[in-house]
Amino acid sequence: MMLRAPSSSTSTSTSSCIFCQIARSSTSSILLHSDGKVVAFQDINPSAFRHYLVIPIEHIPTVENLQRRAEDYALVSHMLDVGQTLLLKDAPNSKYSRFGFHQPPFNSVDHLHLHCLALPFIPSWKSVKYTSLGPLGGFIEAEKLLEKIKPSSPLPSIM
Numbered sequence: 001m002m003l004r005a006p007s008s009s010t011s012t013s014t015s016s017c018i019f020c021q022i023a024r025s026s027t028s029s030i031l032l033h034s035d036g037k038v039v040a041f042q043d044i045n046p047s048a049f050r051h052y053l054v055i056p057i058e059h060i061p062t063v064e065n066l067q068r069r070a071e072d073y074a075l076v077s078h079m080l081d082v083g084q085t086l087l088l089k090d091a092p093n094s095k096y097s098r099f100g101f102h103q104p105p106f107n108s109v110d111h112l113h114l115h116c117l118a119l120p121f122i123p124s125w126k127s128v129k130y131t132s133l134g135p136l137g138g139f140i141e142a143e144k145l146l147e148k149i150k151p152s153s154p155l156p157s158i159m
């Protein structure tokens, strides 16, 4: 189980958070995938041939709340896995796909969400939104984020 100590910042925003509501299936959004940890659904405002979002059920605001530790690494790997599986199934002929996150202040909703895009971008200028701005932040590819939070040493076996 992945439990986080409740903090005032997360508990206040959870009830009004649209992605938390989707994760709890209290909206009419159709879930493309759901399991104990994540759900996936179509982006309301698609920017590409296929554009899905994968979110953790738990309210984690942004990539900045992720740390270099096994549970966060496992969560992001799982999100990427779910996204890749969905695109493979729904857009098997799409040659290019992109998976990543917007880093604050470029994120739209303060609930961690992985953008899964099967290209082409529609319209094509939308690609700007999903481009890394290097040191300025912007979009971070899921693989890059995984490198950043990969635990450097194995977990201690004794608590």
Ligand SMILES: [Zn+2]
Binding pocket: 013, 014, 017, 018, 019, 020, 021, 058, 059, 060, 110, 111
């Ligand atoms: Zn939320």
Ligand SMILES: [Zn+2]
Binding pocket: 102, 107, 108, 109, 113, 115
């Ligand atoms: Zn976003």
